[in-house]
Each structure stands twice: as C-alpha cells, then as structure tokens.
Amino acid sequence: MRSFIAGLPKAELHLHIEGTFEPELMFAIAKRNGIDLPYDSVGALKAAYDFSDLRDFLNLYYQGMSVLRQEQDFTDLTWAYLERARADNVRHAEIFFDPQGHTQRGVSFETALDGIWHALERGERELGLSSKLIMCFLRDLPESDAERTLDRALAHKNRIAGVGLDSAEVGHPPSKFERVFARARGEGFLCVAHAGEEGPADYVREALDLLRVARIDHGNRALDDEGLIARLVRDRVPLTVCPLSNLRLRVVDEAKAHPLKTMLDKGLVATVNSDDPAYFGGYVNDNYIAMQEALGLTRDEIATLARNSFEAAFLSRTEKDAHLARLDGAVAAL
Ligand code: HPA
Numbered sequence: 569m570r571s572f573i574a575g576l577p578k579a580e581l582h583l584h585i586e587g588t589f590e591p592e593l594m595f596a597i598a599k600r601n602g603i604d605l606p607y608d609s610v611g612a613l614k615a616a617y618d619f620s621d622l623r624d625f626l627n628l629y630y631q632g633m634s635v636l637r638q639e640q641d642f643t644d645l646t647w648a649y650l651e652r653a654r655a656d657n658v659r660h661a662e663i664f665f666d667p668q669g670h671t672q673r674g675v676s677f678e679t680a681l682d683g684i685w686h687a688l689e690r691g692e693r694e695l696g697l698s699s700k701l702i703m704c705f706l707r708d709l710p711e712s713d714a715e716r717t718l719d720r721a722l723a724h725k726n727r728i729a730g731v732g733l734d735s736a737e738v739g740h741p742p743s744k745f746e747r748v749f750a751r752a753r754g755e756g757f758l759c760v761a762h763a764g765e766e767g768p769a770d771y772v773r774e775a776l777d778l779l780r781v782a783r784i785d786h787g788n789r790a791l792d793d794e795g796l797i798a799r800l801v802r803d804r805v806p807l808t809v810c811p812l813s814n815l816r817l818r819v820v821d822e823a824k825a826h827p828l829k830t831m832l833d834k835g836l837v838a839t840v841n842s843d844d845p846a847y848f849g850g851y852v853n854d855n856y857i858a859m860q861e862a863l864g865l866t867r868d869e870i871a872t873l874a875r876n877s878f879e880a881a882f883l884s885r886t887e888k889d890a891h892l893a894r895l896d897g898a899v900a901a902l
C-alpha cells in the first residue's frame with residue numbers, strides 16, 4: 569500500500585508555505601539574518617511542537633515565520649517544499665501564503681510574493697510541478713486589514729489566483745469577511761476558506777453562503793449537520809482534509825477516529841493534504857499512509873482521494889483530464 573500511495577500522482581490543495589519551514593532550514597536562515605531563535609537546537613525546537621490546540625500551534629507558526637526577511641528566504645522555503653512534494657509525486661500544488669504575517673512585521677508584500685514566485689516558476693520548469701498561489705487573510709485581524717491586503721494584491725493578479733481565510737477560527741466567523749470576499753470575487757479571485765476545523769458547522773454554511781467559496785478547507789465539523797452534508801454532496805463542494813494536522817491540533821482524538829472514510833462513504837469530495845507538514849509530522853504521502861493504516865482504506869478509496877485532488881483543483885477541464893488519465897495509468901500499473 570505504501571508503494572501504491574507513493575506511486576500515485578496527486579495534487580496538494582491545502583498547504584501553508586510558512587508551515588513547511590523545517591527546523592534545520594529555520595536555523596540556517598535565522599543565522600544568515602542574524603536572528604536568535606529562543607531555542608538552543610533543532611531538537612529543542614522540535615520538542616516544542618506538542619500542541620494543545622490551533623492557537624497554541626499558531627503561536628509557534630508565527631514565531632517561525634518571523635525569521636523570513638529577504639526575498640531569498642521565501643525562495644529557499646518554497647523550493648524546499650516543492651522538492652519534497654515532488655518526491656511524494658505531487659504534480660500540482662495550490663499553495664497558501666499569509667501576507668499579513670509578513671507585512672505586520674515590516675517585510676513587504678512583494679518581498680514575500682516575489683520570493684515565493686521565483687521558486688514556483690522554477691518548480692514548474694525543473695520539476696514539472698504546476699502551482700497556484702492563494703493568499704489568506706488572517707481572520708483574527710480586522711476586516712479593514714484584509715481590505716488593505718487585497719488592495720496590495722490587485723497589482724499582482726497575474727500571480728495570485730485566489731484568496732483564503734486562515735488563523736484562529738473560533739470567534740472569527742466567515743461573516744466578518746463578507747465584504748472583502750465580495751470585492752475579491754468581483755476582482756476575479758477564486759475563493760476558499762478554512763471552516764469547521766475548530767469552528768462549528770454554521771461557519772461552513774457561512775463560508776458557502778456569504779463568502780461563496782469554491783472549496784472548504786478542513787470542514788470536519790460539517791459532519792455535525794446532515795442538511796449541510798447533503799448540500800456539500802449535491803454541489804460537489806470539495807473538502808481539503810488534513811489528517812495529521814487534525815491529530816496534532818487535537819481536532820480528532822486518534823487516527824482511528826478520523827472521519828475521512830465517513831466523508832467518502834457519504835459521497836463528499838474529500839481530499840488529503842498536509843496543511844503545515846513541518847509542524848505536524850508528515851508530508852502528503854504520510855497523511856495518506858496514516859489514514860490507510862488507521863481506517864483500512866482500500867486501493868479504490870486511495871485512488872478516489874487522489875482523483876478528488878485533481879477534480880477539486882483550480883485547473884481547466886482539459887488539465888484535469890490529463891492528470892486523471894495519468895493517474896488511471898498509474899493505478900493500473902501499480
Ligand atoms: N488552521 C488555521 N490557520 C492556519 C493553519 C490551520 O491549520 N495553518 C496555518 N494557518
């Protein structure tokens with residue numbers, strides 16, 4: 569099964585580039601920028617990755633990204649992810665970045681964007697890994713801050729495909745961002761939002777009704793609401809599920825209790841993704857493997873998850889069909 573999973577071409581649709589910051593690279597970039605991290609060693613930093621919830625994780629995530637200062641830092645971070653993802657047979661990635669996490673601390677929007685973009689272009693050229701960039705608004709900041717971030721993005725529409733919503737969920741419902749999402753949509757940005765990770769099923773409804781998102785990031789709590797499940801199935805709204813993230817942030821108690829198989833059984837378009845792999849203990853194939861082993865997923869179920877990843881991607885029908893044909897070929901050969 570491991571070689572079957574490894575051999576399948578797949579798309580990754582829920583990945584925060586700042587969450588791919590491996591401790592070794594973090595220490596190297598901190599040193600290059602003359603920054604002292606509050607940890608003596610890579611081991612001491614890794615030992616701190618024992619989270620009680622999303623907020624607890626976010627504190628370390630924002631601390632980690634604070635060593636990113638120069639354009640080259642963003643390029644190195646992104647390149648490391650792309651090489652690692654390609655090793656997992658990721659052929660297409662839709663990548664989140666958090667501009668406010670950088671502009672808040674005096675790093676310009678363009679420093680982050682240009683740095684990430686150089687690596688994405690190289691990834692397409694040298695690794696055959698296509699990508700799209702989605703900028704997330706930090707939901708624990710005011711909507712006015714998101715509006716300013718959208719203003720900055722307007723000059724870069726050729727490189728930013730969509731907008732998303734992340735950071736601390738509870739108490740920051742999608743409704744808080746209805747106006748900025750309406751404007752982003754009007755400007756042609758695709759829309760997604762984290763919803764139903766720690767927040768209730770109602771936040772998933774709001775993301776659909778008020779933000780008009782094309783996908784739900786996480787969406788676990790949608791399972792609390794039968795009417796909502798029926799709607800997500802009927803409208804084929806994809807969920808970008810992140811199993812190891814759910815375990816490490818205690819959204820799910822143990823791997824055997826993960827709802828991924830239930831989602832498939834109910835006919836939801838579930839996909840498997842790594843979220844913040846440097847912090848949560850594994851890249852995308854590790855997420856597939858953890859779920860296969862804990863839930864006893866069959867080859868057909870694994871192939872369905874890979875198929876869903878391309879169906880749910882922001883690709884044209886022609887591009888999806890080309891990926892799906894290669895996937896079918898791999899399924900037959902493995
Ligand atoms: N949830 C919300 N915000 C985030 C996450 C997440 O898992 N990772 C990075 N920002």
Ligand code: ZN
Nearest residue numbers: 584734762843
């Ligand atoms: Zn996420």
